[in-house]
Amino acid sequence: MLLKIELEKLCRKPALWTGFLLSLLAGLYLIRIMMPVVYTGEEELRGMAAVRYNRSITAEYGGYLTDRKAEEIIARYGFAKYNDDGGCVYGNYLNRFITENMTDYRYSENRKSTVLYSLQDENGGFGRASYADRLYFSYAEGWEGLMEVLMGTAILWGITMVVVLSNVYSSDRSLKTASVIRSSAEGRRKMPFMRLLAGWIIALGGFLLLGGFLFLVNGIVYGFEGLRANVLCAGAAPYLCPDSITTGQFWVSVYLPRTVLGVTVLVCLTAGVSAVCSWPLMSLCVSAILFVYPLISRMLVFKLGIISFGRLFARLLTLPNEGLPLNLMIPSFDGGAGGSRIFPGIAGAVLCLAGLWMLWHGWCRNGKKG
DSSP: HHHHHHHHHHTHHHHHHHHHHHHHHHHHHHHHHTOOOOSSSSOEEEEEHHHHHHHHHHTTTTTEHHHHHHHHHHHOOOOHHHEEESEEEEOHHHHHHHHHHHSSSTOTTTTTOOBBOOTOOOTTTTOOTTTGGEEEEEEOOHHHHHHHHHHHHHHHHHHHHHHHTTTTTTHHHTTTOOOHHHHHHHHHHHHHHHHHHHHHHHHHHHHHHHHHHHHHHHHHHHHHHGGGGGGGGGTTTTTOSSSSSSSHHHIIIIHHHHHHHHHHHHHHHHHHHHHOOOSHHHHHHHHHHHHHHHHHHHHHIISSOGGGGGGHHHHHHHHGGSSSSSHSSSGGGGGGGGGGGGGHHHHHHHHHHHHHHHHHHIIHHHHHHO
16 A cells, blocks of 8 residues: 555656656657668668668678678678768678778778678687677667667666655655654554655666667667677677677676666665755755766766876776666676676675665664654
């Protein structure tokens, strides 16, 4: 009963639906503006026309990538050509992919490719991958772009939940209703954690709805066959993803668990801050600072030159970033790299416990004393 009441209270907040709508519109807008441009040499294709063209020509070369396929692609379409600013002046998904990953493009001064490397060549983009001869190839362009889409969505939804949840406990103090709530056994023991659970359900459910819908739209536009492609086809570097996993496996086994953990950390920290703060505005400000702390710490380290004072201090300043919601909710191939999966999980769990401790100390323990 209490859980239902708390869910209804959260769902009545205009900020929740406003943030949900803005996050959805932002995600759809990013999908739209990130559609590719194809330069065939005879015409320029944009938007869905470019996607359809790329999908059709890539389907001919689907399956495990081989040196022979790479040679056929270059023989048929030539090397992709780039101007001084790095913009592609001639290219489609196929020859851009081969040019950027299997040629001397990265080492040439004028971005002109002249040499085609084999898959196992250390000079090529895939030479460091032990599974280069088992690299499944398909049209994964849209699944690389989905990272940017979900990045913008995560930021907007995170800000929304900070606004919605930051006053859940602090408003009781400012409205002088805390003593009334604590006067009953349910208010003292169950209410704080029912609020926490309700916030977690809304935060996680909302983000999964947003992410799931955008995932579906992305698949309809670019094709779900790209999920079978190896993550290297979606822009991952071999040293970031040493294990041979597909793009679909990355989203399910790497990003989804990080998302759940990130939302959990966000809810626990915001609830804990709200419980120890006496005023909603203070709670909102502190929660917002914690959410954007990864951006603040990086700015301090790299923009203001704090790293020059000492690498140890700079490392300590950015150490919490790995377990904070903003980092966990934003997809990155870094999260799929071997041991780097472990530390964010540990850091996130510690921050969750810190939020729960603040909730107990600020609301339950102080309430007993009062």
